[in-house]
Amino acid sequence: MKILVCVSVVPDTTTKITFTDNDTQFNKAGVQFIINPYDELALTRALEITEKNGGSVSIITVGEADTDPVIRKALAIGAADAIRVDVEPKDGMFVAAQIAEQAKQGGFDLVLTGRESIDYNGGQVAGLVAEMMNVTLINVAMELDAEGNTITATRDIDGGRETLSCNTPCVVSAQKDLCEPRIPNMRGIMMARSKPLNVVEAVDKFNYTSFDSYELPPAKGGVQMIDAENAEELMDLLHNEKKLF
Amino acid sequence: MAVLVFAESDNGKYKKSSFEAVSYGKDLATQLGTSCFAITIGNKGSENLGKYGADKEFNVSGDAFESFNSQTYAKAISEVASSNDVDTIVISQTYSGKSVAPLVAVKTNSALVTGVVDMIDTSDGFKVKKTCFSSKAFSTVSVNHSNRAITLIPNSYQINEAGSDAEQVATNTAVTSSDIDAKIEATNKETGKIALTEAELVVSAGRGLKGPENWTMVEELAGVLGAATACSKPVSDMEWRPHSEHVGQTGITIKPNLYIAAGISGAIQHLAGVGSSKVICVINTDPEAPFFKAADYGIVGDAFEVLPKLIKRAKEIKGIA
Ligand SMILES: Cc1cc2nc3c(=O)[nH]c(=O)nc-3n(C[C@H](O)[C@H](O)[C@H](O)COP(=O)(O)OP(=O)(O)OC[C@H]3O[C@@H](n4cnc5c(N)ncnc54)[C@H](O)[C@@H]3O)c2cc1C
Ligand SMILES: Nc1ncnc2c1ncn2[C@@H]1O[C@H](COP(=O)(O)O)[C@@H](O)[C@H]1O
Numbered sequence: 001m002k003i004l005v006c007v008s009v010v011p012d013t014t015t016k017i018t019f020t021d022n023d024t025q026f027n028k029a030g031v032q033f034i035i036n037p038y039d040e041l042a043l044t045r046a047l048e049i050t051e052k053n054g055g056s057v058s059i060i061t062v063g064e065a066d067t068d069p070v071i072r073k074a075l076a077i078g079a080a081d082a083i084r085v086d087v088e089p090k091d092g093m094f095v096a097a098q099i100a101e102q103a104k105q106g107g108f109d110l111v112l113t114g115r116e117s118i119d120y121n122g123g124q125v126a127g128l129v130a131e132m133m134n135v136t137l138i139n140v141a142m143e144l145d146a147e148g149n150t151i152t153a154t155r156d157i158d159g160g161r162e163t164l165s166c167n168t169p170c171v172v173s174a175q176k177d178l179c180e181p182r183i184p185n186m187r188g189i190m191m192a193r194s195k196p197l198n199v200v201e202a203v204d205k206f207n208y209t210s211f212d213s214y215e216l217p218p219a220k221g222g223v224q225m226i227d228a229e230n231a232e233e234l235m236d237l238l239h240n241e242k243k244l245f
Numbered sequence: 246m247a248v249l250v251f252a253e254s255d256n257g258k259y260k261k262s263s264f265e266a267v268s269y270g271k272d273l274a275t276q277l278g279t280s281c282f283a284i285t286i287g288n289k290g291s292e293n294l295g296k297y298g299a300d301k302e303f304n305v306s307g308d309a310f311e312s313f314n315s316q317t318y319a320k321a322i323s324e325v326a327s328s329n330d331v332d333t334i335v336i337s338q339t340y341s342g343k344s345v346a347p348l349v350a351v352k353t354n355s356a357l358v359t360g361v362v363d364m365i366d367t368s369d370g371f372k373v374k375k376t377c378f379s380s381k382a383f384s385t386v387s388v389n390h391s392n393r394a395i396t397l398i399p400n401s402y403q404i405n406e407a408g409s410d411a412e413q414v415a416t417n418t419a420v421t422s423s424d425i426d427a428k429i430e431a432t433n434k435e436t437g438k439i440a441l442t443e444a445e446l447v448v449s450a451g452r453g454l455k456g457p458e459n460w461t462m463v464e465e466l467a468g469v470l471g472a473a474t475a476c477s478k479p480v481s482d483m484e485w486r487p488h489s490e491h492v493g494q495t496g497i498t499i500k501p502n503l504y505i506a507a508g509i510s511g512a513i514q515h516l517a518g519v520g521s522s523k524v525i526c527v528i529n530t531d532p533e534a535p536f537f538k539a540a541d542y543g544i545v546g547d548a549f550e551v552l553p554k555l556i557k558r559a560k561e562i563k564g565i566a
Contacts, residue, residue, distance in 0.1 A: 004527070007520050011378075012495055013379075013514055013517075014513055015378075017378045017381045018409075019382075026378075037494075037495060039351065041518075046534070048462075053298075054253070064440070065521040076511075081433075086484065091356075091438075092347075092357060092359075093350070093351075093356065093357060094313050096347075118378070118379050118494065119378055120361070120377050120384075121360050121375075121376060121378070121379060121380075122357075122359050122360075123343050123359055123360075124346075124347050124350075124357055124359055125347075126347070127315070127343075127344060127345075127346065127347025127348050127351075127352055128347040128357070130348070131319075131347060131348045131351035132351055134529040135470045136316065136427050137315055137316075137344060137347075137348065138427060139315065139340070139343060139344040140344075141292050141342075142488070152305065152430065155340075156340055156489070157313070157340050157341065157432075157434075158255060158260070158339050158340045158341060158440060158442065158443075159255070159434050159440040160432065160433050160434035161432070161433045161489075162429055162430075162431065162432045162433070163429070163430040163431040163432075164427040164428065164429055164430065165427065165428050165429065165430055166426060170358050176488075176491075176495045176496070177488055178249070192274065204388075206354030208357075208388065208389060208390040208393075209356050209357075209358060209386050209387065209390075210356075210386065210387050210389065211377075211384045211385075211386055212372070212385050212386065212387050213384065213385045214377070214382050214383065214384050214385075215382065215383050215384075216381070216382050216383075216384075217380075217381075217383065217520065217521065220525075220538075220539060220540070220541065221541070222542065223527075223537050223538070223540045223541060223542065224251075224543070225540050225542075225543045225544070226542060226543070226544050228544050228545060228546025228547070228550065228551055231528075231544055231546065231551045231554040231555060231558075232555070232557070232558035234526060234542055234544060234555060234558075235555055235558040235559050235562060236558065236562075237542065238503065238524070238526070239562050242503075242524055244446065244502055244503045244524060245446060245470050245471065245503075245559075245562075245563075
């Protein structure tokens with residue numbers, strides 16, 4: 001099975017988010033960039049599947065040269081090779097068109113993404129790629145198995161879970177519980193240096209959306225403390241003043 | 246030109262978020278000077294969506310729609326959109342909505358904006374406010390394309406009930422059961438519980454509760470208030486509570502009107518999933534716990550003493566013996 005894992009490069013989860021240029025740009029100063037946590041799960045599960053059933057795992061990132069160190073980290077975890085589409089990712093549709101093109105050219109059986117990227121939180125790319133490739137989408141899977149050309153996955157639905165099966169080629173997006181993410185070891189890091197990282201040009205596609213400006217959530221008005229002795233008062237406030245129940 | 250809202254049902258009942266989406270669609274349509282259509286698929290709820298502002302309701306049914314499948318649902322929505330001159334599609338950001346929206350966007354060649362939290366500014370173009378950086382910030386996104394699809398986060402828009410009955414249109418589509426592209430092998434629904442993503446009130450607890458046996462207090466308070474229960478990541482990792490209750494950056498993002506957190510420190514990754522709740526109450530023994538900075542009400546105290554007091558008072562207010 002040939003698996004392509006989509007890797008988005010995002011700010012570390014503990015990053016304090018600030019903006020520059022009159023709140024039109026994300027402030028990258030001092031920010032550490034990492035593999036999107038869900039993509040790390042997708043990558044680990046892809047490796048587990050190919051180790052069991054045979055096949056290969058490639059990764060793809062749509063991004064400029066500054067993403068290379070993070071791509072090398074994904075190679076160190078175990079992917080065989082990487083594709084980088086050399087363009088700044090701006091719109092989910094644009095990114096998906098790049099990935100769909102490479103996935104078609106490479107003849108992949110299974111494309112894995114994360115549930116969402118933790119920076120722009122589109123949760124879009126998996127579905128867009130699936131539809132552009134005209135293949136099945138299984139969204140937000142926390143269990144994933146492959147047997148021959150059948151994929152079985154368990155995913156979240158509103159108020160519960162369901163288990164689905166479909167044939168390859170298909171696209172699955174990963175969420176927590178899929179597996180324990182692998183951490184690169186020394187040998188992996190050494191080997192990653194010489195693995196192929198193929199830089200390709202973007203296919204032409206219009207950006208339908210643009211991120212114009214950013215704002216932080218309004219500051220809270222400050223916390224009103226209630227003495228633990230009179231904790232009951234909280235319920236009175238929520239009932240009488242806030243009318244919440 | 247028109248606005249089309251996908252009004253999602255679950256087993257013959259509309260989700261509350263569907264009413265929010267129709268109310269939103271109506272206000273957007275008014276702003277754009279067009280009509281607001283609703284589409285229902287499969288076993289729909291019993292209300293007439295005109296009440297929430299729909300001008301017309303397209304009711305799609307058939308073998309292909311007995312249970313949710315992203316491909317057949319996306320085909321139906323796209324077909325109705327294309328044959329009714331729709332240029333703006335509104336979908337609630339539920340699990341189903343999130344799966345269907347990207348497929349619809351490609352089929353209808355629409356720009357897609359997800360995570361929408363507010364009404365669109367159409368005074369100069371089409372400007373949409375959405376969450377980003379795991380709810381740590383918002384962005385204003387411009388759409389530079391004539392067709393667009395958006396997904397609206399539940400609990401972001403006020404339900405409006407001022408409308409009158411909408412015309413019901415039984416709608417045939419070309420979608421058949423052979424379009425179903427994934428087979429459902431098993432479904433496991435937690436019945437009788439309030440779904441966390443839909444809940445208006447949530448009672449949550451963390452590692453400070455020491456062990457799963459102490460959740461009876463959490464469940465009791467939630468039960469009295471009519472709230473859903475949630476937990477922090479370590480709590481679901483240790484399997485004190487089911488995975489489906491885990492909120493935060495790697496869990497579910499929620500936006501209830503009330504979030505009560507007992508014995509949760511308020512790590513940045515936890516706040517990413519709950520920080521946009523309207524009223525946050527924090528109970529923690531440590532006055533320095535970071536969660537207090539994000540709270541509206543705070544109690545420095547032991548959850549084992551505070552929660553029983555809250556339960557007692559809530560019961561008195563509700564008149565429960
Ligand atoms: C990549 C990544 C993703 C993550 N994603 C998430 C996520 O999605 N959701 C999430 O929740 N976490 C997430 N975390 C973990 C997060 O950083 C914290 O470790 C976690 O939220 C802490 O959970 P907690 O507050 O329950 O436990 P603790 O940090 O152990 O805090 C327990 C709190 O309870 C208080 N306490 C103790 N006893 C009592 C008592 N008797 N009464 C009242 N209070 C008491 C303590 O003062 C303390 O503040 C993530 C971490 C990483 C690195
Ligand atoms: N620039 C990118 N390059 C490669 N994969 C991406 C990129 N952006 C998003 N993805 C993939 O799509 C998933 C969902 O991203 P998003 O739709 O942006 O929330 C991510 O978890 C990645 O797997």
